[in-house]
Amino acid sequence: MEEASRLLAGLQPPGAAGDPPPHRLQAASGPPQPQAGPGLQDTGDILQQIMAITDQSLDEAQARKHALNCHRMKPALFSVLCDIKEKTVLSIRGIQEEDPPDAQLMRLDNMLLAEGVSGPEKRGRGGPAAIAATSGGCPNDNSIEHSDYRAKLSQIRQIYHSELEKYEQACSEFTTHVMNLLREQSRTRPISPKEIERMVNIIHGKFSTIQMQLKQSTCEAVMILRSRFLDARRKRRNFSKQATEVLNEYFYSHLSNPYPSEEAKEELAKKGGITVSQVSNWFGNKRIRYKKNMGKFQEEANIYAAKTAVDATNVVAQGNQTSSPPTPNSGSSGSFKMTNSGDSFINLQSLTSYQNSPVGANVQSQMDSLHHVIHQAGRYDSIVGNPLYSTQRIDANGSWQDATTPTSITSPTGDPGSINSDASN
DNA sequence: ATAGATGATTATTA
DNA sequence: TAATAATCATCTAT
Numbered sequence: 386m387e388e389a390s391r392l393l394a395g396l397q398p399p400g401a402a403g404d405p406p407p408h409r410l411q412a413a414s415g416p417p418q419p420q421a422g423p424g425l426q427d428t429g430d431i432l433q434q435i436m437a438i439t440d441q442s443l444d445e446a447q448a449r450k451h452a453l454n455c456h457r458m459k460p461a462l463f464s465v466l467c468d469i470k471e472k473t474v475l476s477i478r479g480i481q482e483e484d485p486p487d488a489q490l491m492r493l494d495n496m497l498l499a500e501g502v503s504g505p506e507k508r509g510r511g512g513p514a515a516i517a518a519t520s521g522g523c524p525n526d527n528s529i530e531h532s533d534y535r536a537k538l539s540q541i542r543q544i545y546h547s548e549l550e551k552y553e554q555a556c557s558e559f560t561t562h563v564m565n566l567l568r569e570q571s572r573t574r575p576i577s578p579k580e581i582e583r584m585v586n587i588i589h590g591k592f593s594t595i596q597m598q599l600k601q602s603t604c605e606a607v608m609i610l611r612s613r614f615l616d617a618r619r620k621r622r623n624f625s626k627q628a629t630e631v632l633n634e635y636f637y638s639h640l641s642n643p644y645p646s647e648e649a650k651e652e653l654a655k656k657g658g659i660t661v662s663q664v665s666n667w668f669g670n671k672r673i674r675y676k677k678n679m680g681k682f683q684e685e686a687n688i689y690a691a692k693t694a695v696d697a698t699n700v701v702a703q704g705n706q707t708s709s710p711p712t713p714n715s716g717s718s719g720s721f722k723m724t725n726s727g728d729s730f731i732n733l734q735s736l737t738s739y740q741n742s743p744v745g746a747n748v749q750s751q752m753d754s755l756h757h758v759i760h761q762a763g764r765y766d767s768i769v770g771n772p773l774y775s776t777q778r779i780d781a782n783g784s785w786q787d788a789t790t791p792t793s794i795t796s797p798t799g800d801p802g803s804i805n806s807d808a809s810n
Numbered sequence: 811a812t813a814g815a816t817g818a819t820t821a822t823t824a
Numbered sequence: 825t826a827a828t829a830a831t832c833a834t835c836t837a838t
Contacts, residue, residue, distance in 0.1 A: 621817050621834050644827085665826090666818060673828065674816090812838080819832075824825100 431458055454573075466575040490593075493600040500607045502542045537610050545603045552599065556592040560585055624667070628657030632667050636675075637689035642785065643672055672785065 497503035
């Protein structure tokens with residue numbers, strides 16, 4: 386190689402890479418060393434033969450090729466050509482190198498890892514599960530949902546891995562194939578190891594775009610899965626009859642203060658087979674919706690009110706205060722701040738004072754129930770008939786609490802608009 | 811297919 | 825921090 390490059394150093398004007406015109410070669414052989422003379426002559430001859438080979442017929446060319454292959458100068462020339470090619474190819478390709486897609490690839494990788502798709506196989510660890518727990522703040526029911534989710538996720542992971550394996554296999558197969566081919570050809574063609582390496586890199590690059598597509602679509606699949614399974618809103622199930630029963634019972638029997646304590650919530654949750662936060666949600670929704678359109682809840686209210694009222698009276702009749710109601714004290718023994726501006730409240734106001742009796746909270750419950758009963762049976766039928774009126778335990782501000790001013794007790798027939806002022810939605 | 815019901819989430823408020 | 829109000833996304837009945 387050393388000699389060879391020295392040998393050709395004089396003949397090769399830099400950049401005249403592949404096709405040095407033979408005559409120039411000869412012309413260039415001006416002041417050669419004594420021993421180089423015949424060598425150069427020889428080289429020029431060979432090059433001329435090579436150049437001419439394409440003009441010959443196939444058979445002729447084949448024969449000539451074989452002859453050249455056996456030429457004593459062949460190895461030297463060959464390595465020189467390799468050298469030259471290496472340099473020119475490098476100067477052409479060396480400029481543009483990889484990188485741009487790396488950021489994206491990193492993101493995808495990170496996500497797949499975070500989702501537990503590309504990570505270590507084991508299940509039960511905290512990727513998606515942890516996200517689910519934190520995102521909603523609701524440690525709720527569905528272990529079924531989660532196992533379903535996990536099943537689908539592992540399905541995705543399985544597909545991902547098998548595809549990845551296929552991809553890797555194909556990649557290495559193709560790479561070795563190309564490498565073998567190149568190595569084989571390197572005997573007849575100037576192909577340097579470096580070039581082979583570069584080729585391998587190119588192949589890997591192409592394959593990695595395929596890999597990225599795989600990762601991309603896997604990510605999408607995971608995202609879709611997440612949104613379908615872990616966003617609880619999408620997987621909403623109505624509560625059981627039992628649950629709504631329990632909740633409504635409490636709500637309507639504590640209508641004047643439908644804010645269950647933490648213990649009460651726990652009790653309700655237990656009874657209804659739902660979680661405490663679901664109870665909280667339910668009460669939040671119920672309060673706001675009841676307030677917004679009380680007329681709509683009339684019937685329901687009456688049902689539950691009557692029901693609990695009956696229960697309550699039974700209890701009282703039997704000898705009071707035994708009761709250990711599942712939901713003790715809502716607003717507790719103190720004042721309820723029942724909100725005025727209600728129709729039947731004048732009458733009931735006095736009853737409210739029983740509150741402080743030893744029976745305590747239980748009475749309040751009965752009170753609330755009685756409100757409805759009285760309401761329904763009494764002289765307010767006509768008013769109640771108007772959906773806008775209904776039972777009003779809410780003050781003009783729409784508040785269940787405070788509501789200090791007993792102002793409009795006297796004008797239940799007042800403007801209907803004042804209560805449901807917000808109307809439509 | 812659609813409207814209304816309903817459970818959950820989010821942003822705001824006190 | 826918990827309640828409210830608005831909104832979302834689904835469920836259910838029609």
